[in-house]
Amino acid sequence: MIGAHLLISGIIFGLSLGSIFFLITIGLSLCFGLMRVISLDQLLYYNLGAYVTYSISLATGNLWLGVLGGMAAGGAAGFAAERLVFLRIYERDITFSMITSFGILIGGIGVIKYFWGLVPRPVPDPINARIDILGTDIPGYRLVIVAIAALVYAGIWLFLNRTIIGKAIRAGIEDIEHVEGLGINVYRLFTVTFIIAGGLSGLAGGLNAPLVMVDPQMGIDLMAFAFMVVIIGGLGSIKGTLVSSFLVGQVVSLGSLIYAPLAQMAPFAIMLLILLIRPTGLFGSPLLKR
Amino acid sequence: MNVLRWWWGLVLAFSLLALLRVFLPLPFANEIVIFSIYTIGCNFLLGRVGLLSFGQPAYLAVGAYAAAFYFYYVGSNPYLGILIGIAAGIVVSFAVGSLFVRLRKDYFALVNLALAVIIFYLMQKVLVGITHGDNGLWFLTSLSSTPVLDLTSPDQFFIFSLLVAFAVWAFYKYLDDSIFGAACLAAKINEDKLRFLGYSNYRIRLLAFVIANTTTSLAGAMYAVYLGFVSPEIGSPSRAADPVVVTILGGVGSLYGPIVGAIAYTGMKDLISKTLGNWELIIGALLVFVMLAGEKGIWGTLEPLLLKALFRRRVPAGTGRDGVTGG
């Protein structure tokens, strides 16, 4: 049996893993829900965020400045991609956006390789403190990540439910034509959404940087997991991505305590199971034709 | 449509391809042929059925490893190994296809990629006992020479792969012209109408899925015989874009697109790796560019022009956009 200490640290690890998944997949979900595009380039902003965090924290010695920088870089990159590329493909088939965003992802990795090279970079842990929870030694940094993810969720909730732009976005997720028919500039909503999505992905990259080596492949490495989380939760649902991020996080974390190789494959099995019962994921929105 | 006209396009294309051998080094030529076979499955799925898959490496790995297991543990006949690879392809794609093709397009693409990651992981870590993980399975020496065409000789392998490719292309051309091909296109464009006509969208998609991915597994098995060695790298998810890129480059849905795309892709990759070094940037930018400019691709744009020039024939409206059958 698994000892209590191992279990507790496994759960915390799963929570912090789930937090990172959540930050990346909000972007994917929002972009799909509002614009019906699959934004695979979010993984690039994750990667970019990590690298910018690395560089800034190296230069200033402060990780949190780096994370802020990473978030800003992600948001800026998302903005650029939206204005230059996505703007032209909103009316097209969804496979169009998949292929194009994949191109942005791959191309962006090339840019990263050009500026930062191929060698993986380590980023130091900012918080060496270890907190005692129920008699178990937990790295403080992981708790901070979970706290930040909780704050982000609260922030997103407030944004979507208490601000007029957020409400417009929620309305747009339901029916974008009706929103435009009211006279609201929906293209501006799209831009805002991309900036938010990119920023959160960049934040995820920055936060994860001290925990994994920063290398050009990190986005691709996470890609499959990000997909599985999004598919399980259902494209277009924030609540869905929240639930499935933490579900997958726990499965991977606790699963690896039992039998490591299978833990990586368990999310895939779950995904297949969910798809059999509910082809649009737990809370997914339908793919409405526009 | 008389027999000669049906075949002449194929014969011409493959004669040209054979001619390539004169200008290109043998490894290059072999790579292009096998890569084309790898791509035509993806091309067919995307162009004819409207299904985008980011998980083609999965089926490549299935074919390659099935052949590899045979060579490493059981026997040594290259032909048999390839047949086993094909059989494995049929089994796996039928098994996963029955679930996958029920899904929406976007989930479909993502789920295939997830499969590729799982298979990669399986081969690299989980089944390391039989696959030897990253070290790979080496069996070049255990391949036995075959009469008529010795597959262990690269020169003769080229002839073999050319013949196989010719057969594959003839098969796909036949599909294009058949009711099944029409049904696929119909399923892509208007599901509801097809259902009202009494066809099962699901069955059509499943059959197309199995055909396309079995072709991919065939390519995988051919890689195994050609290289004499298989490692998890062959199913690496980071190369999931390769067949998609080649498909787009060559022209989605065009019959000879994969060949043109494969030549362009392999050539560019070699050139750029040697001179600029930053392959990802070029391929990414190229992909975005091509998508924004129009999905016809190289061959898709050239073909109508060529047909017009060669036959002084007006190209029918709608051609070149959603797929053209070879002339």
Added chain:
Amino acid sequence: MMNGADILTVSGLNVSYGESKVLFDVGMNVRPRQVVACVGRNGAGKTTLLKSIAGFVKPASGSIASDQTSLIGLAAYVIAGMGVKYIPQDKKVFSDLSVRENLELGSYATKDYNWDQVTAYFPKLKLLMDRKAGYLSGGERQMLMIGRAILGSPKLLLVDEPTEGLAPSIVEHLKHVFRDLSKKTALVIVEQNLPLVCAIADKVYALNDGRVMAEIADRESIRPEICEKYL
């Protein structure tokens, strides 16, 4: 009386969905504060006509102008911003938002936060303010859609089959609302309900298979029997 400042002028409009042509050389004129009805069988192209004017469908050729400004090529939200509002026939409101929030979006777009007129026409909405719009009945949704659209005092309302599937009492209510609205706003109403049309329309266009079959401008001639001829 020749008045050049038509609120809407459509001429030679040709619209296709992909390969199939839906509207053939359609023309229409609407004066300020005029009520124009558009009748025709299902599939005649009425909705396509409204959608083209509102900017949701791009015509192949022809012209659409309001107050001598061309609407062709403008984004739908720009056209709505110019005071040409489209009310679709799907009776859809933003179900996850409350009635209040639905109206807030309308106000946000038009900068008109005075809801008095909306509640004057539809007092029931006042009671439903905090209800999630998804729980409204068909009639209540239609009221909300119209209420949202009249914010900002539009100069032209394009209404698509407003009374479809509604109870007679609500239809009667809407009739009065439209009559009153027409004192300030021009209306183009697509309808199958002929008695309603004949009660409030100043002009009727009959559409069939994408073509304008008749334009009845004489109020006296607008009677159900006449309209039925063209259905």
